Amino acid sequence: MRALQFVDKKIAVSELSQPEVAAGEVLVRVVRAGVCNTDIEITRGYFDYSGTLGHEFVGVVEKAEDAAMVGKRIVADINCACGRCAVCLEGGAHHCPTRTVLGIVNRNGAFADYLVVPERNLVVVPETVPDDIAVFAEPVAAALEIQEQLELAQEESVCVIGDGKLGLLIAMTLDASGFKVDLVGRHPERRERLGGFAGRYGIEPSESNYAVVVEATGNPDGFRLAIQLTRPQGILVLKSTYSSGFEFNPAMIVVNEIRVQGSRCGPMDKAVALLASGKLDLRPLIDHRFSLDDGVAAMEQAMARGILKVLLDIS
Numbered sequence: 450m451r452a453l454q455f456v457d458k459k460i461a462v463s464e465l466s467q468p469e470v471a472a473g474e475v476l477v478r479v480v481r482a483g484v485c486n487t488d489i490e491i492t493r494g495y496f497d498y499s500g501t502l503g504h505e506f507v508g509v510v511e512k513a514e515d516a517a518m519v520g521k522r523i524v525a526d527i528n529c530a531c532g533r534c535a536v537c538l539e540g541g542a543h544h545c546p547t548r549t550v551l552g553i554v555n556r557n558g559a560f561a562d563y564l565v566v567p568e569r570n571l572v573v574v575p576e577t578v579p580d581d582i583a584v585f586a587e588p589v590a591a592a593l594e595i596q597e598q599l600e601l602a603q604e605e606s607v608c609v610i611g612d613g614k615l616g617l618l619i620a621m622t623l624d625a626s627g628f629k630v631d632l633v634g635r636h637p638e639r640r641e642r643l644g645g646f647a648g649r650y651g652i653e654p655s656e657s658n659y660a661v662v663v664e665a666t667g668n669p670d671g672f673r674l675a676i677q678l679t680r681p682q683g684i685l686v687l688k689s690t691y692s693s694g695f696e697f698n699p700a701m702i703v704v705n706e707i708r709v710q711g712s713r714c715g716p717m718d719k720a721v722a723l724l725a726s727g728k729l730d731l732r733p734l735i736d737h738r739f740s741l742d743d744g745v746a747a748m749e750q751a752m753a754r755g756i757l758k759v760l761l762d763i764s
Contacts, residue, residue, distance in 0.1 A: 453560035453744035503560035594715030611665035
C-alpha cells in the first residue's frame with residue numbers, strides 16, 4: 450500500500466505492507482484525509498515522530514471482530530489507549546501513559562491507503578455527512594473540547610486569538626453554540642470563509658479584559674497577547690502546540706490569578722453530531738486537494754502562506 454511518511458527527516462510516498470490487525474483493532478481503508486498544522490510541525494521536529502503522517506481522516510472499515518462494523522464509514526479518536534490502567538479506567542484515555550497517537554506518537558497515521566485503530570475509538574458517520582465535511586471531525590472535536598472543559602457563561606465574550614485552521618474552527622463552534630465570540634487574527638478577509646459566523650473579527654481585540662481567552666496562534670507573540678487580554682481571575686486556554694520553547698514572564702498570571710487550561714483532543718461523537726446538524730459549513734476552508742501519490746506536493750502546499758486546509762483524496 451501507499452503511505453506518505455516522514456522518515457529520516459524526509460517526506461516521501463513509500464510502498465508498505467498492509468498493516469496487520471491485532472485483537473480489538475479494525476482495518477480501515479482511508480477515503481479522505483486532511484493536513485493539520487501538527488503534521489507540519491512534526492516535519493520541523495515536534496514530538497520527534499517517524500512514520501506515516503496524518504490523523505484527520507474519514508474511512509471505511511474493511512476488517513473487524515464485530516462483523517456489523519465492516520463497511521461502515523467512520524472517523525476515529527486518534528488516541529489509542531490501553532483501556533486497562535488507572536488513568537483509562539477513570540475516564541482519562543486521552544492521557545493514558547502508554548497510549549499511541551495516530552500519526553503523532555508511535556503509531557502510523559492516516560496518509561495511507563489503510564490504517565489500523567482500536568475498534569472502541571470508532572464513530573460512525575451518518576450518510577448525510579459528505580467525506581469533505583466528515584474529514585474535519587477530529588479538529589472540530591479539538592475545538593469542542595474547550596466547551597467540555599469549561600463552564601462558559603454565554604453572556605460573557607470569549608476571545609479567540611489566531612485565525613488559522615484551528616482558530617477559525619474554535620470560533621465557529623463557539624458561535625454555533627450561542628457564545629459571543631471575538632476572533633483576533635491577521636487575516637480579516639477570511640470572514641467570508643466563516644459562513645454565518647455572528648461574532649466580531651478583526652486584527653485588534655475589542656476589549657482587554659475577557660473572561661476567557663483562547664490562544665491558537667502557535668507563536669509566542671500570541672501567547673503573550675493572550676495573557677494581556679485575560680481579565681483577573683479569568684481563564685487562558687492554550688490550544689497551540691509549539692515546536693520549541695520560548696521565554697515569557699509569568700508575573701501577570703500570578704498577580705491576576707489567571708487560570709491556564711491546556712486543551713487538546715475532544716469528543717469525536719459530539720463533533721460528528723455537530724457536523725451532521727448542518728450548523729457548520731466547512732467547505733469554504735478547503736483550499737486544495739491532492740492525490741496520495743502527490744502527497745509531498747500536498748505537504749508543501751499546506752505550508753504555503755495563506756493556506757487553510759489541504760485534503761488528500763486517498764481512494
